[in-house]
Every structure is written in C-alpha cells, then in structure tokens.
Amino acid sequence: MPEARGNAEAVSSAPGSRAPGLALDDLPDGLVVVAADGSITDLNDVAGRLLGRPRGELLGMPLRRALPLQDTSGRRWWDVLRDDGRRPSGVTDDGHGERLLLLPGGTELLVTARFHRDATGTLQRAVLALRTPDERRRAETDTTSLIATVAHELRSPLTSVKQFTASLLRRWDRFTDEQKRLMLSTVQADAERVSRLVGDLLDVARVDAGRLTVHRRPMDLATLVREHVDRLRMAGYDDDRFVLTVAEDLPELWADPDRMAQVVTNLVDNAVRHGAGTVAVDVTGADGSIVLTVDDAGEGIAAENRPYVFSKFWHGGGRSGTGLGLYVTRGLVEAHGGDVDVDSSPAGGARFTVRLPAGEPG
The missing domain is CATH 3.30.565.10 (Histidine kinase-like ATPase, C-terminal domain)
Incomplete structure (x- = not known):
C-alpha cells in the first residue's frame, strides 16, 4: 500500500493523464485519483475490475457515484468523512488507513485514502487504494495457525503435568522414591517449558511495542x-x-x-x-x-x-x-x-x- 500511495502522489490531476514512467496497471492494488471537485481523473485496471466498470466509463465520474461506499454501520462513507462529529478513530483531514467498506450488494473492499491539501487546507487531490479482503483473510488464517500451534505447544507439557500429578496423587505409596523423583523432575521440566513459552509470547509483545527493558x-x-x-x-x-x-x-x-x-x-x-x-x-x-x-x-x-x-x-x-x-x-x-x-x-x-x-x- 505505501508504494501505491507514493507513486500516486505524482499523478497529474488532468483526467486520464499520467506522469511519465509510472505503470499504475502493474500495481497489485486498485488505485483511484480524484480531483478537488470530486471527479475521478485516473484509475488503474485493477480498480476498474474491483468496481465492475471499464476505465473509460469511470473517468470523470463523481466519486460518490463510482464508489457508493458504506461502512459496516450503514453510514455513507463520504458523508462520514465530511462530518467531523461522526468520524471514526483514525480518520483525519489527511485521510485514513485501511478500512473495511461495502459496495452495493455487499461487496467488501479494503480502502485507504490520502487527501492532499494546499496551505489553506483546501482539498487539491485525493488518492484511494483499493483491494479485496483476501490478504487480510490470509493474515487471519496465519494468526489462527499460530494460535493452534501455541495451543499445541502448551497442551503437550500440560497434559504430561496432569498425568504425572494425577498418578502421584492416586498412587503415592506405590511409587519408590526414585520414581517419584523422576516424575516430579518431568513435571518441573514441563512447567518450565510452559513458562518459557508464555514468556516468549509476552516478550514478543514487548519487542513489537518497543518496551523491552533490560536491567544490567x-x-x-x-x-x-x-x-x-x-x-x-x-x-x-x-x-x-x-x-x-x-x-x-x-x-x-x-x-x-x-x-x-x-x-x-x-x-x-x-x-x-x-x-x-x-x-x-x-x-x-x-x-x-x-x-x-x-x-x-x-x-x-x-x-x-x-x-x-x-x-x-x-x-x-x-x-x-x-x-x-x-x-x-x-x-x-x-x-x-x-x-x-x-x-x-x-x-x-x-x-x-x-x-x-x-x-x-x-
């Protein structure tokens, strides 16, 4: 997405024109460039496919008609952007990060918007990046896989701990001291394994947040x-x-x-x-x-x-x-x-x- 926005900033506001050397149709995401009056001045082929209309038909069309987007609360998205009192968190005068929005018929799009304004705050151009939720779903699948892996890594030692402690509680007098020592050593090792895994998960969050501290x-x-x-x-x-x-x-x-x-x-x-x-x-x-x-x-x-x-x-x-x-x-x-x-x-x-x-x- 950052590449798409960075290239789009050089796009001319003249309908259909493109800066030399840009290959918008090679971008993996849909891209729509909008003039100050709200009309579409350029878009790539991916955006046309996502919107179900040819590029020639969309050029010059008002954005509200070309992308009649709603959020999942049923609000018309372009009205939400204009109403300071209704703006969701993360939406500013400069645009917003990736949002899940809906087209008529329930088609889902992930939309990122960048608004370019002059020194007085007047809107000069808007650039929208569009894509389907497929990549997000793949990320969710990866997250689900990670959760399953972590659950397995936790369940294995916990199962061992439960089995050994249950055996010791039921038949304590039947085990020799050496057997008890071995079983308790295994329980301790498995408990340490669980502790390390939980510690790793917590430290991942600290590393990601830049809050990992050391006491030298x-x-x-x-x-x-x-x-x-x-x-x-x-x-x-x-x-x-x-x-x-x-x-x-x-x-x-x-x-x-x-x-x-x-x-x-x-x-x-x-x-x-x-x-x-x-x-x-x-x-x-x-x-x-x-x-x-x-x-x-x-x-x-x-x-x-x-x-x-x-x-x-x-x-x-x-x-x-x-x-x-x-x-x-x-x-x-x-x-x-x-x-x-x-x-x-x-x-x-x-x-x-x-x-x-x-x-x-x-």
Whole structure:
C-alpha cells in the first residue's frame, strides 16, 4: 500500500493523464485519483475490475457515484468523512488507513485514502487504494495457525503435568522414591517449558511495542552457560552431547542475567532439538566484545533462509515450534547493544553467534 500511495502522489490531476514512467496497471492494488471537485481523473485496471466498470466509463465520474461506499454501520462513507462529529478513530483531514467498506450488494473492499491539501487546507487531490479482503483473510488464517500451534505447544507439557500429578496423587505409596523423583523432575521440566513459552509470547509483545527493558549488572556469562548445560545433562542428555569451551581472562560483561539466560536457553535448546550430534558452546572475548557461539551438527540452515531465521513466526525446514524463540533472542541481544547472526557450523549444522559489548555501559 505505501508504494501505491507514493507513486500516486505524482499523478497529474488532468483526467486520464499520467506522469511519465509510472505503470499504475502493474500495481497489485486498485488505485483511484480524484480531483478537488470530486471527479475521478485516473484509475488503474485493477480498480476498474474491483468496481465492475471499464476505465473509460469511470473517468470523470463523481466519486460518490463510482464508489457508493458504506461502512459496516450503514453510514455513507463520504458523508462520514465530511462530518467531523461522526468520524471514526483514525480518520483525519489527511485521510485514513485501511478500512473495511461495502459496495452495493455487499461487496467488501479494503480502502485507504490520502487527501492532499494546499496551505489553506483546501482539498487539491485525493488518492484511494483499493483491494479485496483476501490478504487480510490470509493474515487471519496465519494468526489462527499460530494460535493452534501455541495451543499445541502448551497442551503437550500440560497434559504430561496432569498425568504425572494425577498418578502421584492416586498412587503415592506405590511409587519408590526414585520414581517419584523422576516424575516430579518431568513435571518441573514441563512447567518450565510452559513458562518459557508464555514468556516468549509476552516478550514478543514487548519487542513489537518497543518496551523491552533490560536491567544490567556485572554477570558471568560462562557460569550461566555451564549451569544450563548441566541442567540439560541432569534432564537425561548424554554428557558427551555437549562441548563447552570458555576462554581465560574474559572481559567484564554488564547485562541482565535473566535476559541472558533466555538467550542461552533459546540458542542451546534450539541446537539440541533441531541439531544432531555434538552441541559445541564457546564463550570468548574479541575486539571489546564477549562472543557466545553455539554450533550443532545437524542439517543446518540453507543460505537463502538465513536472512529470515530471526523473523517472527519463522520455522522453516520442517522445524516445529512457534517460531518465536529466535525473534525474541534477537530482540534481547539488540536491547543489550549487541547483535546475533547465523551461519554454517564447521560440523555441518548451524552456528549462532552472539556479540555483546564488554564493560560497563556508558
């Protein structure tokens, strides 16, 4: 939509004329240009198809007759725009963002309007962008799919928690101490999994809103990594699945320990779930930064997919999950003034590298 509006601003107000080099008929959305007197001066073929009339018939026609739009409350849209007291939120003298409006017969259109005025506020030209709700419906389908995925990710550990706690409550005396310990450890691990997922969802909202905060203090990243790897070993992973290398004389790191724990958990657990063989974790210092590297020996991530890995909801290559972990990881690292990227691992899998500025923040 922004491209459509940007090109349209150069369109002449003379009926049927177009600025050199513009290809309005190549735009995916319908475009209608309206003169100050309310008549249509130009439109592309997509707009003609959406309105069910040829371009030649619509040129010069009053906008109200060509697009007799109503909102879903039954109000005539052009009257709503002129009446300051009836204007919905988001509608100004300069136009409005995308709105769902209706043509006679119930045809739905998503309409965006831009009004161009002179220094006195007099309307000089209006530009309308039109499209069907298909793209919005696809976005709604994606949202529904995400909800289903999140529900599945939540239901799986919660089902396990319910089963183990129910068994313990009904037959506590029949289990040995070792069996109880194993079942309670599983319950704890599943509860932590649910907590992480809920935390990711909340952090996605914070990243999107620009409200992600960090509370920095001196911390030992190497110890944090060791503790997480130890927890994975205690959870049943083989000791030789992990190789941890920590450089000596690391520079001081000022960071939020809880947020760094999220970063380490997301990257190491991602390597365990989606990788294969050994997971190598290195903590080193270089050029005034502390560098955390996580390698796995799995299939890796194709070069053409790497630019999308940190996008919200991305989980390509048959990977399971919500696709939120790496998006949150990037947000957390960038909130500390660092960066994270992905490349090929020497072992053939994926390598994730986090660089964090060392020393006390200025």
